[in-house]
Amino acid sequence: MIVKNGTSYEHSHHNQALPLAVDVENSVKDQIALARSDTRQLQDLITRVKAKVRDANLAQMSKNVPSLRGGSVNLASHLTLNGHNNKISDFAWSSDSQSILSASQDGFMIIWDAALGFKKNAIPLDSQWVLTCAINASGNLVASAGLTNNCTIYRISQENRIQQQIVSIFKGHTCYVSQVEFFGGNEVITASGDMTCALWDIPKAKRVAEFSDHLGDVLALALPPPKTQPEKTVFASGGSDGYVYIWDTRMRTAGQSFFVSESDVSTLKFFNNGNAILTGTDDGIARMFDLRSDCVIAAYSLSQGLSQRTNSPGKQHSEFSLEYGLSPGKNSFTRATRSANSTYLDNQGIVSLDFSGSGRLIHACYTDYGCVIWDTLKAEIVGKLEGHSSRISGVKTSPDGMAVCTGSWDATLKLWSPEYM
Amino acid sequence: MGEQDLPLKIQYLKLKRINELNKKLKEELVRERITASNACLSIIDYATSHEDYALPEIWGYPAPGSNPHRANAQKIHKSARTGSSSDNGCCVIV
Numbered sequence: 001m002i003v004k005n006g007t008s009y010e011h012s013h014h015n016q017a018l019p020l021a022v023d024v025e026n027s028v029k030d031q032i033a034l035a036r037s038d039t040r041q042l043q044d045l046i047t048r049v050k051a052k053v054r055d056a057n058l059a060q061m062s063k064n065v066p067s068l069r070g071g072s073v074n075l076a077s078h079l080t081l082n083g084h085n086n087k088i089s090d091f092a093w094s095s096d097s098q099s100i101l102s103a104s105q106d107g108f109m110i111i112w113d114a115a116l117g118f119k120k121n122a123i124p125l126d127s128q129w130v131l132t133c134a135i136n137a138s139g140n141l142v143a144s145a146g147l148t149n150n151c152t153i154y155r156i157s158q159e160n161r162i163q164q165q166i167v168s169i170f171k172g173h174t175c176y177v178s179q180v181e182f183f184g185g186n187e188v189i190t191a192s193g194d195m196t197c198a199l200w201d202i203p204k205a206k207r208v209a210e211f212s213d214h215l216g217d218v219l220a221l222a223l224p225p226p227k228t229q230p231e232k233t234v235f236a237s238g239g240s241d242g243y244v245y246i247w248d249t250r251m252r253t254a255g256q257s258f259f260v261s262e263s264d265v266s267t268l269k270f271f272n273n274g275n276a277i278l279t280g281t282d283d284g285i286a287r288m289f290d291l292r293s294d295c296v297i298a299a300y301s302l303s304q305g306l307s308q309r310t311n312s313p314g315k316q317h318s319e320f321s322l323e324y325g326l327s328p329g330k331n332s333f334t335r336a337t338r339s340a341n342s343t344y345l346d347n348q349g350i351v352s353l354d355f356s357g358s359g360r361l362i363h364a365c366y367t368d369y370g371c372v373i374w375d376t377l378k379a380e381i382v383g384k385l386e387g388h389s390s391r392i393s394g395v396k397t398s399p400d401g402m403a404v405c406t407g408s409w410d411a412t413l414k415l416w417s418p419e420y421m
Numbered sequence: 422m423g424e425q426d427l428p429l430k431i432q433y434l435k436l437k438r439i440n441e442l443n444k445k446l447k448e449e450l451v452r453e454r455i456t457a458s459n460a461c462l463s464i465i466d467y468a469t470s471h472e473d474y475a476l477p478e479i480w481g482y483p484a485p486g487s488n489p490h491r492a493n494a495q496k497i498h499k500s501a502r503t504g505s506s507s508d509n510g511c512c513v514i515v
Binding site: 024025028029031032035036038039042043045046049050053054055056057058060061062065068069072073074075078079097098114115253256271272273275276288290292293294295297356357358359360361376377398400401402403415417418419420421 | 428429432433435436439440442443445446447449450452453454455456457458459460461462463464465467468469471472473474475476477478479482483484485488489490491
């Protein structure tokens with residue numbers, strides 16, 4: 001407030017101090033009430049606009065697409081990567097589909113030749129409690145992170161095959177790092193149990209941005225397929241608050257958000273066109289959200305998918321509907337007790353998800369049930385990847401779409417690809 | 422004076438936060454949205470027009486030797502099985 005006449009103002013100010021303050025307070029209260037009613041109106045409008053757009057789901061629109069006949073998925077294991085001696089925590093394909101980086105709780109990362117199964121590099125880790133790993137597009141840098149709250153960047157040497165050449169150690173998260181991904185040439189993104197995601201610059205060796213809209217642990221990250229996003233600004237995160245946020249690294253707040261479910265969003269994957277995102281939650285349901293229509297368009301529930309399968313005539317005695325469970329021996333449940341025990345299926349959280357090369361199939365790993373193959377369009381179960389002797393911790397399709405890799409607590413990785421005629 | 426202003430300041434902060442929320446909601450309201458049916462159609466189009474040899478009933482089988490992942494693995498297994506010296510460039514221990 002600018003006052004010309006100092007003395008007279010002071011005089012009046014002293015007299016009117018109380019009533020003035022009350023006036024101001026009342027007007028602020030009025031404004032708050034007004035703003036709140038605006039909020040309500042806006043929320044109603046948004047709900048109405050969203051409902052109007054949500055006119056169909058994927059299964060309805062796929063009515064005229066023929067179903068895939070059960071057991072007809074052509075994926076067979078052609079290679080097993082043996083060498084780790086503890087659970088596989090995470091793994092990643094190189095961008096040329098020729099190598100696989102794996103991180104294990106034996107305290108090593110290994111780079112494998114994906115076609116031949118040979119080990120190309122081994123990187124000893126400072127901590128065996130690694131949860132996540134990543135390899136950059138040119139294949140000369142890898143990253144690991146986990147329960148130490150740090151993210152470490154290593155350079156890969158072509159001469160020295162077993163070494164730990166650290167480029168940078170990013171400290172700053174105050175809780176475990178659940179996932180790390182390379183972002184463009186010089187940056188990595190991390191998701192953490194401290195409820196934030198962070199963007200780190202490797203040459204500058206520091207954190208350049210923080211993203212903190214989540215109200216729970218951030219458990220998963222996803223980047224759109226490289227082809228769909230050449231300029232690298234968008235990423236998605238999922239958390240224990242049941243939300244997925246879509247971020248643009250040029251902005252500090254999320255551009256779009258989806259409420260997924262009351263349970264943890266444990267894994268996320270963009271559809272191959274970059275316009276939709278698939279979520280895996282602890283409630284065992286995979287859901288697909290389209291970013292352009294801003295709503296959920298498909299849901300895949302394990303118990304529903306299996307009951308559909310056994311009820312549909314003709315499929316009942318198909319080859320794999322009998323192959324329940326993980327692998328013979330390891331799992332003591334019989335088929336009878338399992339189908340009787342529906343809570344078993346209800347307790348299958350989703351651990352990992354990926355699409356096939358065309359996006360027609362979804363590979364979904366459940367806590368104990370193994371890796372199920374879904375028809376993305378019809379929301380029907382069409383197969384299963386069987387062969388690991390313990391829990392499958394991840395599934396990832398190669399960038400060229402010709403192979404699928406699974407990692408397991410049985411300390412091996414398996415590669416699956418279509419067989420010749 | 423400070424004590425009197427404190428609730429007022431909080432009220433102002435409250436107002437500011439609600440206005441920020443409203444701004445976000447307005448942005449969300451004007452977001453361009455396509456219908457879910459069209460989003461689904463574009464996904465169906467993508468999934469049915471891209472080659473996928475995991476689905477032989479639609480795309481058939483890959484031509485022998487066309488899968489870089491499988492070709493090499495089979496070569497190794499074959500040479501290991503027959504025990505013959507490989508002429509395909511793999512190492513041979515003499």
